[in-house]
Amino acid sequence: MTLARPVVTDGVAHPPAAVSCQALSIGHGERVVLQAASFSIPAGSFVGLLGPNGAGKTTFLRALLGLTPVRSGELHVFGASPVCGDSNVGYMPQSRTPIRVSLTGRDMLASSLHGERWGLPLARAEGARRIDEALHAADAQDLAERRIDALSGGELQRLRLAQALLSAPRLLLLDEPLASFDPVRMREAALQIREVARRAGATVICSAHDIDPLLGVMDSVLYIARGRARLGSVDEVITSSALSDLYGAPVEVYRSPRGRVFVSADVA
Numbered sequence: 001m002t003l004a005r006p007v008v009t010d011g012v013a014h015p016p017a018a019v020s021c022q023a024l025s026i027g028h029g030e031r032v033v034l035q036a037a038s039f040s041i042p043a044g045s046f047v048g049l050l051g052p053n054g055a056g057k058t059t060f061l062r063a064l065l066g067l068t069p070v071r072s073g074e075l076h077v078f079g080a081s082p083v084c085g086d087s088n089v090g091y092m093p094q095s096r097t098p099i100r101v102s103l104t105g106r107d108m109l110a111s112s113l114h115g116e117r118w119g120l121p122l123a124r125a126e127g128a129r130r131i132d133e134a135l136h137a138a139d140a141q142d143l144a145e146r147r148i149d150a151l152s153g154g155e156l157q158r159l160r161l162a163q164a165l166l167s168a169p170r171l172l173l174l175d176e177p178l179a180s181f182d183p184v185r186m187r188e189a190a191l192q193i194r195e196v197a198r199r200a201g202a203t204v205i206c207s208a209h210d211i212d213p214l215l216g217v218m219d220s221v222l223y224i225a226r227g228r229a230r231l232g233s234v235d236e237v238i239t240s241s242a243l244s245d246l247y248g249a250p251v252e253v254y255r256s257p258r259g260r261v262f263v264s265a266d267v268a
């Protein structure tokens with residue numbers, strides 16, 4: 001593991017980036033997800049992670065969690081190699097299945113707190129304090145005593161955000177957290193996540209399929225396609241020429257007069 005230490009340039013010490021990749025390659029078997037990708041995400045930023053289905057957004061998030069091995073190159077989280085169970089990193093996984101257990105919101109958070117300690121449960125008072133703080137940070141106190149199998153999709157997402165905040169992480173990885181919202185609520189939810197992250201001082205990487213709810217919310221876009229990645233502002237990355245270059249095939253980007261963005265990529 002590489003130890004986190006400030007980077008010194010011109011005699012000035014800069015804190016390590018939240019995430020840095022140097023010639024990073026990751027994948028599954030024959031499937032290449034990233035091939036020699038290099039970019040760096042500044043601490044404190046909100047990054048929208050975009051790309052077509054199967055491009056590798058979840059795989060990249062799992063690599064940051066230490067769950068997908070690095071094939072070659074370097075991947076650092078706050079200057080160190082990713083390790084499973086790092087309390088600096090909070091994760092909200094993609095949720096595809098409805099919840100059918102009748103726990104309360106507080107029980108749901110408590111179960112992940114206890115799982116975190118591998119059989120060494122936190123003292124009851126300390127656990128309760130951390131749960132209250134996480135519920136407060138995600139604006140989800142009203143859900144603490146509600147049964148989770150009776151929550152709406154949006155309410156459940158608030159609770160899952162609280163779950164990801166339990167360890168007071170410096171890096172928050174959110175895999176399609178907007179998926180269960182209608183278009184209007186998507187934007188409200190994106191703004192709420194940004195506010196929560198700001199208050200917590202966390203860097204956010206938030207994957208999404210629709211760029212619109214994140215416009216004006218994210219500081220930069222990380223776009224993954226065909227094993228390649230591009231990080232930059234929306235105006236730098238979401239253009240016909242930048243995306244055609246990334247895909248290695250013609251891609252059209254349209255912007256409606258009301259500011260909506262459409263990407264038309266007729267390639268896998």
Ligand SMILES: Nc1ncnc2c1ncn2[C@@H]1O[C@H](COP(=O)(O)OP(=O)(O)OP(=O)(O)O)[C@@H](O)[C@H]1O
Nearest residue numbers: 028029031033051052053054055056057058059060
């Ligand atoms: N455990 C695995 N074993 C083998 N292949 C996998 C595994 N997990 C993912 N893949 C493959 O790796 C590629 C990237 O998958 P990943 O889930 O990271 O994409 P994604 O961009 O998150 O997709 P989506 O937008 O559809 O959620 C896909 O082709 C997928 O089938």
